[in-house]
Amino acid sequence: MKNIVKSLLAVTLITGFASCTDEQDLKFLDNAAEFKILSxxxxxGVVLNPETPTNPGLSMTWEEMDYGTPTExxxxxxxxxSGDDFDSPIDLVSTTNNYVTVTSDALNGASSAAGLTPFTQGGLEIRVRSTVGTTGSEEKFSDVITYLVTPYSTDLPKLAVPGNHQGWNPPTAPRIASSAFGETDYEGYIWLDGGFKFVAPDPAGNFNWGNTDYGDDGSFSGVLAESGESDITATAGYYRVRANTSTLLYTIEPTTWGIVGxxxxxxxxxxxxxxxxxxTKKWxxxxxxxxxxxxxxxNNAWSINLGGDPDEDGSMNYDGPNLSVAAAGTYNVVLDLSNPRQYAYSVTLQ
Known part of the structure; x- marks a missing residue:
């Protein structure tokens, strides 16, 4: 009799365990896709454009999640x-509707934060998370779709210029910038004093030793070498620094600045x-x-001169149109070349 009871108890426990396991599995599957994204x-996918930041970048609809009770x-x-399995999901927008439109600018920011490469199509996984109440309880998820996004960047690619002028520290080194994304014609104005090199960013945008770096090829004739053993050198002064990582050429031109007209x-x-x-790093x-x-x-010459900004890209233009002041007086004149390819000035009446 005891053996029969034990057998029945064992069967009950096994059956109960199996039922619990099945319930857990079903609950996990339900949570993974409780409702569906419709569109x-x-x-x-979409190709995002910096010239139309308020245009729709993503329009979504989905099924309503039914919690069984009338609640918001x-x-x-x-x-x-794509491929990151929502290990660090980015919350794009919240709503109480079952539809939403996200602007191109907002989608671009989220795509960049997720790690997509500018101007290159990449997969962005999207899901909808539902909750109820002010505490955000009863978390449920929709299915997952892959949206193909080509994001953009308005930041110009840069190289760091570490050297004797700042303690050979790439993270804090001044930068030179290319003329546009995808271009390799880097330029900037820097106070130099001794040896220096150029350091490229890593994929996350950080500047450190161990990244790709460029020095002189040893001929000291304006030729770069990747991981070059020779430092580029300059006597103390303020230079227009240019480097091209495609042609592997560089120039450093000493400059002193003035106002003319x-x-x-x-x-x-x-x-x-x-x-x-x-x-202030300004003139x-x-x-x-x-x-x-x-x-x-x-240098009291016309080979390098800066004027107005007719293309409205936020920087004074080389050989740009004349600037002007409307009234005579003593002015505090400031020329700021410290931000590469974002050159600015001010004239303030004292």
Whole structure:
């Protein structure tokens, strides 16, 4: 009799264990896809454009999640890079509707945060998370779709320029920038004093030793070498620094800056010198100006000069249109070349 009871107990325990296991499995499967995304479908995508940031980048609809009681449901769109299995999901937007439109700018930011490469199509996995109540309880998830996104970047690619001028520390080194994404014609203005090199960023955008770096090829004739053993050298001064990582050529040109034009004491023939401020990294001067036009130029010559910004890209243009002041007076004149390819100026009446 005891053996029969034991057998029945064992069968009951095994059956109960199996039932629990089945319930857990079913619950896991239910949580993985409690409701469905209706649109878009996997494989659809978008090419984002920086010129239309408010255009729709993603329009979604999904089934409503039924919790069995009349309660308000909050839906959160979550995204992650394809293959990352939502190990660090990004919350894109929340709503109480079962539809949403996300702007191109917002989708681009999320795509970049997820690790997609600018101007290259990449997969973005998307799911909808539903919750109820103010505490966000009863978490449920939709199925997952893959949305093909080609993001953009408005940041210019850069190289760090570590060297004797700043303690050979790439993370804090000044930068030079290319003219556009995908271009390799880097330029910037830097105070140099001794040896230096160029360091490229790693895939995450960090500048450190161990990344690709460039030095002189040993001929000291303006030729770069990847992982070059020779430092590039410069005597103390302020330089226009250019490097091309495709042609493997570089130039460093010493510059001193001034203001020139009908509004200046020297007219259009002689620059009025500005003084470099090592603390602000700007060229500055208190100058008596007349009402009229002016420009900035280097080395009291016209080979390097900066004027207005007709293309409205946020930077003064080489050989750009003349600038002007409307009234005579003493002005605090500032030329800021510290941000590569984002050159700016100000003239403030004192």
């Amino acid at each position: 878009p479908v996997s494989g659809e 449901v909050t839906y959160t769109i979550q995204v992650d890079k 009908a509004a200046t004491p020297g007219g259009w023939d002689n620059s009025t010198a500005l003084t470099y401020n090592s603390s 500055e001067g208190a100058i008596s100006l007349s009402a009229g036009e002016f420009k900035f130029r280097a």
